[in-house]
Every structure is written in structure tokens, then in C-alpha cells.
Amino acid sequence: DADVTQTPRNRITKTGKRIMLECSQTKGHDRMYWYRQDPGLGLRLIYYSFDVKDINKGEISDGYSVSRQAQAKFSLSLESAIPNQTALYFCATSDLGTGLDEQYFGPGTRLTVT
Amino acid sequence: RKEVEQDPGPFNVPEGATVAFNCTYSNSASQSFFWYRQDCRKEPKLLMSVYSSGNEDGRFTAQLNRASQYISLLIRDSKLSDSATYLCVVYGGATNKLIFGTGTLLAVQP
Numbered sequence: 001d002a003d004v005t006q007t008p009r010n011r012i013t014k015t016g017k018r019i020m021l022e023c024s025q026t027k028g029h030d031r032m033y034w035y036r037q038d039p040g041l042g043l044r045l046i047y048y049s050f051d052v053k054d055i056n057k058g059e060i061s062d063g064y065s066v067s068r069q070a071q072a073k074f075s076l077s078l079e080s081a082i083p084n085q086t087a088l089y090f091c092a093t094s095d096l097g098t099g100l101d102e103q104y105f106g107p108g109t110r111l112t113v114t
Numbered sequence: 115r116k117e118v119e120q121d122p123g124p125f126n127v128p129e130g131a132t133v134a135f136n137c138t139y140s141n142s143a144s145q146s147f148f149w150y151r152q153d154c155r156k157e158p159k160l161l162m163s164v165y166s167s168g169n170e171d172g173r174f175t176a177q178l179n180r181a182s183q184y185i186s187l188l189i190r191d192s193k194l195s196d197s198a199t200y201l202c203v204v205y206g207g208a209t210n211k212l213i214f215g216t217g218t219l220l221a222v223q224p
Binding site: 040043048106107108 | 216
């Protein structure tokens with residue numbers, strides 16, 4: 001079984017709809033992250049969480065919100081989706097203890113907003 | 115100026131060739147450096163960390179030049195399976211987060 005899972009894997013939604021992307025991990029890591037990837041722009045950080053009570057904005061948090069329901073779960077919400085939020089979304093985890101900040105990524109969610 | 119810059123490629127090389135990628139970073143306070151590999155439509159995966167002394171893992175060699183603020187990745191004896199996008203990643207400094215380059219696409223030809 002994969003250590004970091006994301007649901008759904010693909011989603012098409014309409015402008016104005018609310019959508020939630022979910023991420024779960026079995027690695028026991030404290031830190032979790034949400035990124036989006038767009039062609040030519042690379043991976044950009046949306047939100048990150050260093051533990052259950054810690055939520056931080058990344059470089060492109062506008063239009064998004066997150067919830068860290070448990071150490072193993074970190075969800076990303078688009079309150080009112082717009083077409084320029086069409087992208088590939090990745091969840092990632094890392095272990096505070098190692099100090100190396102190697103990140104382990106989920107398989108991604110391909111989101112299309114029409 | 116982007117914090118991490120890479121030549122997007124594509125680098126088209128024959129099997130068995132040696133290929134090198136460079137990456138530059140702008141924040142001199144950056145602390146850790148990595149190369150990640152990303153296959154088409156897949157998640158990024160750590161290929162190797164980059165240490166000041168340079169490090170080697172099989173056919174892959176990574177080097178760091180702090181004075182010039184660049185990182186390199188050398189792949190020897192290229193295999194078809196090496197075809198992927200290679201992401202240069204920098205950690206630390208004021209952001210205390212990973213900063214990803216946009217990636218360099220490698221296509222190894224038979």
C-alpha cells in the first residue's frame with residue numbers, strides 16, 4: 001500500500017463549486033504539505049502544517065483553505081473553484097526528526113475547473 | 115529572478131551518453147540541496163541529496179558549488195529508464211521550505 005494517498009485522483013468540476021482534496025499518510029510524519037504544479041512554473045507551495053495544531057500559508061494560498069484533522073490527514077479545499085485553479089495537486093509529508101526535510105509525495109490529483 | 119533556475123531542456127541523448135544538468139539558486143543562506151526525479155504525470159521522488167563535498171550514487175554524481183551558488187547532476191551511461199524530468203530543489207534560508215526548480219527534461223534515445 002502507498003504511504004501517501006490522495007483522493008480523488010482526477011476531478012472535473014465547474015466554476016463556483018466547492019471541492020475538497022484529501023490526503024492521508026501512514027508514514028507517521030509530523031509535517032504535511034500541499035503543492036500545485038503547473039507547466040513551466042514548477043511546484044508551488046499552497047499550505048503546510050508542521051503538526052496538528054499548526055497551519056501555515058505558502059506562497060499561493062489565496063482561494064484555498066486547509067484542515068489538519070489528524071496527524072495522518074491533511075485536506076485542501078477550494079471554496080469556490082475558478083478555472084485558473086486547474087492544475088496537478090500534490091500532497092507531501094516529511095519527518096521532523098530526520099532534519100533532512102526529504103519530502104514524500106502522494107500520487108497527485110488532477111483537477112480541472114471548467 | 116527565480117529562486118531556483120534550471121535549463122528546461124529537453125536534453126535528447128543516446129543511450130550510453132553522459133549528460134550533465136546545472137541549477138542555480140539565488141539565496142546564499144540556503145542550507146540543503148536535492149535532486150528529485152519526476153516521471154510524466156507522476157509524483158516527484160528524491161533522487162539524491164547534494165553535499166558540499168559532492169556525492170555519488172552509482173551512475174549519478176551530484177556536486178554543490180556554494181561560492182557560485184550552483185548545483186549539478188551528472189548521469190553517466192544513460193539508460194532509457196533515465197528519461198524523466200529532473201527537479202533541482204533547495205531548502206532553507208528565510209523561507210525555511212523547499213523551493214523547486216521547474217525541472218529539466220531528459221529524453222534518452224535508443
